[in-house]
Structures are given as structure tokens and as C-alpha cells.
Amino acid sequence: MMKHFLKGAAVTAAMMIVLMGVSIFCNMQGMELNTLIFAPAAGACSIFIYNAWIQKENKEENREN
DSSP: OHHHHHHHHHHHHHHHHHHHHHHHHHHHTTOOOOHHHHHHHHHHHHHHHHHHHHHHHHHHHHHHO
């Protein structure tokens, strides 16, 4: 259980770093991002990345058994 929590935290932290970088870059270029669209899209991406990571791990565990 703790392993999944740490993986979720790692994905969330990585996504936040990427989003901050994108936001800083866009603000420096004079573009303002709409947070009402940007935040849920980022959350969905985090969920998809986490699920892909867990599915890959589950497939490897099933092959070993």
C-alpha cells in the first residue's frame, strides 16, 4: 500500500514541476494559461501516467507468478 502511495506522490510531484515550467515559460512569452482548463487536464494526465505505471508493474508481477 505504501509503495502505491509513494508512486502516486512521485507522479504528482513530477507533474507539478512540469506544470510550473510550462506556466513560467508561457508567462515569459506573454501567454496566460486558463487554470480552469489547465488544472483538470493536468490531473487527468497524472492519473493516466500513474495507471500506466501500475499496469506495467502488475503485468511483470503476473509473469513472475
